[in-house]
Amino acid sequence: MTQNQQQRDGSMGEALKVTRLYWSVQQQAILSNVSFSLQQGEMLGLIGPNGAGKSSLLRCLYRYISPDRGQITLFGEDISRISQKHLATKVAVVQQETPHYFAMSCEQIVAMGLTPHKGLFETDTQADKHNVMKALDKVGLALKASQQYEQLSGGEKQRALIARAIVQKPQLLILDEPTNHLDIRYQIQILELVRQLGISVIASIHDLNLASAVCDRLLLLNQGACIAQGLPDQVLTEQIIGDVFGVCCQVNRHPQHGKPLITYFYGYQDEHPHHQTRQQDNKEGI
Numbered sequence: 001m002t003q004n005q006q007q008r009d010g011s012m013g014e015a016l017k018v019t020r021l022y023w024s025v026q027q028q029a030i031l032s033n034v035s036f037s038l039q040q041g042e043m044l045g046l047i048g049p050n051g052a053g054k055s056s057l058l059r060c061l062y063r064y065i066s067p068d069r070g071q072i073t074l075f076g077e078d079i080s081r082i083s084q085k086h087l088a089t090k091v092a093v094v095q096q097e098t099p100h101y102f103a104m105s106c107e108q109i110v111a112m113g114l115t116p117h118k119g120l121f122e123t124d125t126q127a128d129k130h131n132v133m134k135a136l137d138k139v140g141l142a143l144k145a146s147q148q149y150e151q152l153s154g155g156e157k158q159r160a161l162i163a164r165a166i167v168q169k170p171q172l173l174i175l176d177e178p179t180n181h182l183d184i185r186y187q188i189q190i191l192e193l194v195r196q197l198g199i200s201v202i203a204s205i206h207d208l209n210l211a212s213a214v215c216d217r218l219l220l221l222n223q224g225a226c227i228a229q230g231l232p233d234q235v236l237t238e239q240i241i242g243d244v245f246g247v248c249c250q251v252n253r254h255p256q257h258g259k260p261l262i263t264y265f266y267g268y269q270d271e272h273p274h275h276q277t278r279q280q281d282n283k284e285g286i
């Protein structure tokens with residue numbers, strides 16, 4: 001497709017386009033007819049209940065699994081035709097479960113992010129070392145640079161892997177539950193940091209309020225299908241959250257950023273659940 005054609009059909013600013021994606025295991029559908037696009041510089045939050053297919057979808061995007069049907073294009077190129085090396089210069093991934101990195105320091109792990117941009121025998125320059133230290137500093141790990149990676153806490157490991165992804169200077173960053181080991185300060189800080197990079201990001205996030213606060217748009221998966229996508233306002237409604245997650249909630253505006261703020265109701269094991277009484281209260285205007 002020529003540049004003019006791309007401008008005409010609006011795909012010029014598209015970082016990622018997924019069209020009618022299907023993936024199944026032993027005749028069980030895991031992903032069904034998933035389509036969405038991600039604009040350049042946009043942050044898309046992938047949300048949905050446990051087992052909805054979020055990780056599977058992300059794995060298709062970084063080619064860990066190949067879908068049965070459908071198309072994935074990255075900056076206009078079909079990803080099945082991009083070489084592994086070229087893909088690594090464009091896409092960085094922070095996975096949920098990471099391999100063990102014995103006998104490597106935190107700094108060495110982060111420096112691995114430089115590899116896709118280097119030739120076979122090219123060594124790290126002073127500028128590379130500076131970039132590694134800068135990334136460590138950004139994620140609050142400057143003082144842990146020489147510590148063994150395996151000795152870091154779960155949250156520190158997660159932050160080191162984010163620093164590695166930053167050093168990789170990707171155009172698309174794929175994050176699978178990047179905040180699951182982080183305390184609340186780092187959850188906010190790391191996602192805001194990722195946002196500030198100005199690159200395209202797709203991140204699976206369990207905390208709906210966090211997703212609402214930091215993402216431009218959200219994609220809601222349930223049982224492998226896309227249930228809703230759009231602005232947080234369009235996706236995070238009481239009705240949709242109730243239907244998909246089976247919890248009762250109230251959606252208000254966040255006092256600072258103005259996007260949806262969800263308050264959940266409790267009492268699902270009780271005979272007279274609080275969430276029911278609360279709904280009743282709402283109806284009666286209490």
Ligand SMILES: Nc1ncnc2c1ncn2[C@@H]1O[C@H](COP(=O)(O)OP(=O)(O)OP(=O)(O)O)[C@@H](O)[C@H]1O
Nearest residue numbers: 025030048049050051052053054055056057204221
């Ligand atoms: N390789 C596989 N073989 C068999 N089943 C799989 C495989 N990978 C994923 N699944 C199944 O696909 C479904 C979706 O899994 P996936 O990990 O994508 O969900 P998720 O939305 O990321 O869940 P969670 O929020 O719990 O991390 C699950 O039922 C899972 O058991």
